[in-house]
Amino acid sequence: MATQGSPAKFSYCIAENEDASPWAPMCDGDTVTVYGGEPPHNVNDHVSTSAAGILTTVADTAVSLGSNVGAYFSQAQLLIVLGPEHAKTLAADGLSRADVQRYVYENARIPFGLLKLGGMWGMHDWPAWMNAITDPAARPPRVPSPDDVFVVVAGGSGKHSAVVPNCTFSRAVSRPINTR
Numbered sequence: 001m002a003t004q005g006s007p008a009k010f011s012y013c014i015a016e017n018e019d020a021s022p023w024a025p026m027c028d029g030d031t032v033t034v035y036g037g038e039p040p041h042n043v044n045d046h047v048s049t050s051a052a053g054i055l056t057t058v059a060d061t062a063v064s065l066g067s068n069v070g071a072y073f074s075q076a077q078l079l080i081v082l083g084p085e086h087a088k089t090l091a092a093d094g095l096s097r098a099d100v101q102r103y104v105y106e107n108a109r110i111p112f113g114l115l116k117l118g119g120m121w122g123m124h125d126w127p128a129w130m131n132a133i134t135d136p137a138a139r140p141p142r143v144p145s146p147d148d149v150f151v152v153v154a155g156g157s158g159k160h161s162a163v164v165p166n167c168t169f170s171r172a173v174s175r176p177i178n179t180r
């Protein structure tokens with residue numbers, strides 16, 4: 001295990017709840033995606049009745065100085081696991097999966113000055129553009145692009161969702177499953 005281990009390091013499998021999703025499946029056909037993720041970070045939001053409230057809670061949950069990959073690495077990715085009720089609210093407000101990805105990309109950010117206080121800052125070679133930041137109020141993105149935010153609907157009833165930051169220096173890989 002590790003100093004603070006988790007069974008998620010060995011196996012953590014979820015299936016997309018396609019029947020409860022307001023959007024098309026994340027991948028075409030029968031597909032498996034391998035993603036090296038931390039244990040899920042609970043998104044507990046029972047009071048928001050709009051997309052703005054839910055996504056604000058999701059974006060806040062997605063940024064943490066203590067994340068294993070830290071933040072802002074060129075290979076950083078996020079998996080957003082929306083519970084069916086949260087997904088239904090987002091879709092009812094007219095948001096697509098791409099809108100959710102873009103919102104999280106644009107809002108899951110913390111000030112540079114806070115980033116430099118702890119976590120993983122200084123332990124790795126940061127991209128040159130990050131080393132050039134001098135404004136402590138600058139809010140660099142958590143992931144390289146909106147495409148690095150994966151959004152899937154999973155789970156059952158209840159106003160809980162999850163954020164699963166990646167915990168390895170790898171990228172998610174999807175492959176079709178041969179169902180013959």
